[in-house]
Amino acid sequence: MRVQLDCVSRGAGQINEDYAAVSLAGDIGALVVLDGVGGSGVGCRHGVPWFTARLGGELLRLACTRVDTPLADCLGEAIARTARAHATSCDLTQVQTPQSTVVAARWHGDRLDHLVLSDSMLLIRGRDGVVRPVLDKPLDRLEPGPSKRLSALREVEEAHPVGSAERAAAAEEYARVSRGLRNSPGGFFTAAADPDVAAKALTGTLPRSEVCSLAALTDGAGNWVETFGLGTWTQCVELLEREGPQGLICRVRTAERADAGRDSFPRDKSVDDAAVVFVEFDGAP
Ligand SMILES: [Zn+2]
The missing domain is CATH 1.20.5 (Single alpha-helices involved in coiled-coils or other helix-helix interfaces)
Structure with missing residues (x-):
């Protein structure tokens, strides 16, 4: 198995609010990728990187140590534990309380579980060569x-x-x-302080032997497809196979710089943090 990871901030001196981690122990493996948002000093004194490190670390540990527990339940427990860690010092009811998108995958024996909440992406390449994107498009659910x-x-x-x-x-x-609209009725959902949100994640299970590779991306990297239209999700995985996460993020940076004023490609941020975890299982082409 080969794992490549890249997680970079939007610029020198800027705090990276993306999080990426992988655990490989025995025959259990897992990845977690988060894109932190909120936390503009309202309510919480810790900030987004503290939140993503805490939530991501809890989720990774629970996913690997409770292999029979569904990932959505692991996420709910990780949200609850993270909320408890600052419930007495911070006001977690604020809309802007630290929160994040979530992508998680876990493989154990021939079982592969995956979970996506909000607009980070998971790309699954099957042994048949087909790339299946798992996308939770919050705006489409409005x-x-x-x-x-x-x-x-x-x-x-x-x-x-x-x-x-x-x-x-x-x-x-x-x-x-x-x-x-974030975490409000009729709106869309991210992992903040409410464990019940975990039940709204997209989840699935596949035979591990049918999967060739997994790519987990925050939208800062997925913008290569979604914002800049430089290729399809299949071409995105082919690029990762050739040039790894660094090659993908480098190309996004070039596209961002070429449209620094956001004139041709409207988007929330001119340059965004970007994280990619790319896992190629043995026997990948
Ligand atoms: Zn806090």
Whole structure:
């Protein structure tokens, strides 16, 4: 088995809010990739990196030591333990309390379990060569009202000239509305302080022998496909096979720099933290 990992901040001196970890012990392996958000000093004195280290570490440990417990239950327990660790010192009811997307996978014998919550990605390449992306698209799960509102705001943003006050105001309003939909009824869900959110994750199980490779990505890396349209998910995995996580992230950085003003490719951040864990099982091509 070969494992490659890259997890880099959006720029020199910027704190990386992505998290990536792998555990290999005996015949049990697991990976966890998180994209931290929130935590702008409201309510929590610890910050996002503390939160992702705590949540990711708990999830990885539970996944590997309780191999018969479903990953969603491991995630629920990891969220609860993380919340308990700062419930007395922090106000976890704030919408902006530290939180994250979650991708996790665990393999044990011929069983491979996976979980995706919110907009980080898992790409599973089968022995048949087909790449199956596991994507939890939060905006696609929105109820029609909020979904239409966000689409309309994005259209307003794109209709105004680059650099105009109207375009900036629409982008700001989009971000504000989007934040308000996080972990609220009719909105979308991330791992924050409520363990029940774990039940909303996409989960699945496959025979390990049918899987050739796994790639877990935060959207900072997945933007190669989703924002910049530089290839398909299959081509993304082919790029990882050739150049590894560093090659993928390097190409995203080039695309980000070429559109630093976010004129051609509207996105929340000009440059984003990026994390990739790429696992190739024995017998991979
Ligand atoms: Zn805290």
